[in-house]
Amino acid sequence: MPAFAGMTKRKMQNIFKQIKGDKAIWAIVTLLAIFSFLPVYSAASNLAYHGGNSSTFSFFIKHFMHLFLGFAIMFGVHKLPYKYFRGLSMVMIPIVFVLLLVTMLQGTTIDGANASRWIQIPIVGMSFQTSTLASVVLMVYVARYLSKIKDKEVRFKETILPLWAPVFLILILILPANFSTTAIIFTMIMMLAFIGGYPIKYLAVMIFSGLLGLTIFILVAKAFPEAMPNRVDTWMSRIENFSNGEDTGADYQIEKAKIAIATGISPLGPGKSVQKNFLPQSSSDFIFAIIIEEYGLYGGIFLLVLYMWLLFRIVIVSHKSDTIFGKLLVLGVGLPIVFQALINMAVAVELFPVTGQTLPLISSGGTSIWMTCLAIGIILSVSAKREELKEKEDAEDNPLSILSEAI
Numbered sequence: 001m002p003a004f005a006g007m008t009k010r011k012m013q014n015i016f017k018q019i020k021g022d023k024a025i026w027a028i029v030t031l032l033a034i035f036s037f038l039p040v041y042s043a044a045s046n047l048a049y050h051g052g053n054s055s056t057f058s059f060f061i062k063h064f065m066h067l068f069l070g071f072a073i074m075f076g077v078h079k080l081p082y083k084y085f086r087g088l089s090m091v092m093i094p095i096v097f098v099l100l101l102v103t104m105l106q107g108t109t110i111d112g113a114n115a116s117r118w119i120q121i122p123i124v125g126m127s128f129q130t131s132t133l134a135s136v137v138l139m140v141y142v143a144r145y146l147s148k149i150k151d152k153e154v155r156f157k158e159t160i161l162p163l164w165a166p167v168f169l170i171l172i173l174i175l176p177a178n179f180s181t182t183a184i185i186f187t188m189i190m191m192l193a194f195i196g197g198y199p200i201k202y203l204a205v206m207i208f209s210g211l212l213g214l215t216i217f218i219l220v221a222k223a224f225p226e227a228m229p230n231r232v233d234t235w236m237s238r239i240e241n242f243s244n245g246e247d248t249g250a251d252y253q254i255e256k257a258k259i260a261i262a263t264g265i266s267p268l269g270p271g272k273s274v275q276k277n278f279l280p281q282s283s284s285d286f287i288f289a290i291i292i293e294e295y296g297l298y299g300g301i302f303l304l305v306l307y308m309w310l311l312f313r314i315v316i317v318s319h320k321s322d323t324i325f326g327k328l329l330v331l332g333v334g335l336p337i338v339f340q341a342l343i344n345m346a347v348a349v350e351l352f353p354v355t356g357q358t359l360p361l362i363s364s365g366g367t368s369i370w371m372t373c374l375a376i377g378i379i380l381s382v383s384a385k386r387e388e389l390k391e392k393e394d395a396e397d398n399p400l401s402i403l404s405e406a407i
Helices: 002-018 023-051 057-078 084-106 130-149 156-174 179-195 200-223 231-244 249-263 287-320 324-348 366-397 399-406
Strands: 118-121 126-129
Touching: 023 057, 023 287, 023 366, 057 366, 084 118, 084 130, 084 156, 126 130, 126 366, 130 156, 130 179, 130 324, 130 366, 156 179, 156 200, 179 200, 179 324, 249 287, 249 324, 287 324, 287 366, 324 366
Parallel strands: none
Antiparallel strands: 118 126
């Protein structure tokens, strides 16, 4: 028995030796993943009922498999030197463009509803949200270009084709099916460009161009409603309902979410949510409301602290990176995770219009989990490189370590 325990301990030590990068980020992601099982399993009873499946355990297993694959992606990506992402982003841009085009033309429906943001993967029968992959690829691509022109004189005309043309082409393909994702990606790119030192006057031109393009798109969609049925009307009705403060039938989801949060003053306890039976997106878009209902204010604060801690570590990893590309890469793929989490929470408490954004690493859904883990893997890759350089510096400063290696 002691021999078995010793062997198990050695195996665990070998596994932990393979894990590189910022240990705090690993801890945060693990805590979020473990915590996610409780609200997802709780909401699974509603999904099972509406789906005609009496077993909630199947949803639990599905969520476990999504997280398992996500952590596998994160582990594999963090082992790659981050310099490779510079070239991979250029390769992936045309691939993402084709995937988004196919997704838009495919016109997928899920459970009879319009789901043109999803693409069906042949053979395996799974669906994949291509816009989430496009978000990560675009941020890496923009970080690569900004690091390339850092400390150089920037001429606007010279940046249109290599920088802004790919960005706007991809955003145009995402916009018809997913306005909120388009707006978030555009905002994050503008923020990254500002941090990367891109001239503010040129950024103002791009922001104006983006707003002008959105206005033209809305006018065209209104003029030809059969081309994009219900999408623009849905966006506008959500914004109008949010701004006028009146309760209508269209506010059903947010009203149920507010009831759940109000109930959280006296939390019902794990698995005892009532509003999960009425909220259509209780395991994804509005899972934060279910968490408050079951775990109270403490549950909500716990999640907020974890995301703020993640933001703090992202900034630290970016600051410690040895290259401009590493600094911008970490911020480019890391900030959208925290930004999306804050938006999801803000929607649940009616501080923001309904967007359909999930709570990273908490909400159910394979694509969201996998792409979040991909982004975190990239961040860990940058921090792992910094650790490697620090170990070499320490070894050079310590003659005894050099002697021991020689022996």
